Amino acid sequence: MINHSADPIAELVSNLKKLPGVGEKTATRFAYHILNMKKEEILSMANAIKRISDEVKLCSVCFNFTYNDPCDICSSQSRNNSVICVVEKPADLNTIEKAGIFKGRYHVLHGVIDMLNNVGPEDIKIAELINRIKNESIKEIIIALSPTTEGEATALYLQRMIKPAGIKITRLASGIPVGSALEYVDQYTLTRAMENRIEI
């Protein structure tokens, strides 16, 4: 698996091409940029990448990426322990955290149910979520999955699994994005926005 070429520049380019959306041209541009950086900056970048593999693990409670266990969010004293926001992946959690709109805790599923690609409920962290619901005193589960076919299917499955526990289950609203022109909104989003219209 380790790509070891005699030419360090070629090796760097082939490694950088693994980044999302980065092809030969961008990888080459990145490589030449790195070649022009100061030695300590290059070592700092190499070390930052290495640290990811050495120090980052999954939180044993919420399964977010973390360098301490339980993670900062799970062990925080100032967050609401009775609400869990369920997300597909750590990057989604990060997006919600950055918006600063939620002060409860999270649960990262690490995927959504996707039968076409052989991802069933047992392949993602659903059992772990059910366990938390049993053992912690949870009042609300917010399902924050993307409104895609797989996200919807997963939400439906979660709803069926959690409902018996008698806990409030909510989903993020879907509708027209703030700031976007109605003219260009796709029909599915528009249908949802119409269905979920709010009296003012």
Add this chain to the structure above:
Amino acid sequence: MINHSADPIAELVSNLKKLPGVGEKTATRFAYHILNMKKEEILSMANAIKRISDEVKLCSVCFNFTYNDPCDICSSQSRNNSVICVVEKPADLNTIEKAGIFKGRYHVLHGVIDMLNNVGPEDIKIAELINRIKNESIKEIIIALSPTTEGEATALYLQRMIKPAGIKITRLASGIPVGSALEYVDQYTLTRAMENRIEI
């Protein structure tokens, strides 16, 4: 200079932001992608970056980036030693090499004369080029600098410095890019294309 944050993910994002055209959002996307890569892939990427600082230096002849000295191009037996193509930076050399259109040797100036930013002829590898012209049997110097104000000024300076040696000096043609629509070509390019028109 070394950015050492307690949080390895934050540290990685801040390091990746040093790449050209990469802001907070893209750096975060890259970081989460790296977090999902296999351990050996992550280590391979970190190592590839580290190798750049450990193994890459400048060729003592042409000043291209290289891991052996003189570089593969300068020490090649199958290239034309009597023609030198002068470029601004290693990335430019790489672009010409990839096109496979030139079989002579190179000289990398590592910059162009730019008086507004205090880059004079003595700040780039011009003296070294003159030295090569004196010591090697060169028949032609091809100036392959970008047709910008600074590139043109540097080309003019080189022309004045090299002319007394009685060597043929050429420049890459500038004109309308192949495949582009005349309608959208800027006036400077069009002027150049008109001036340099070729009888057919």
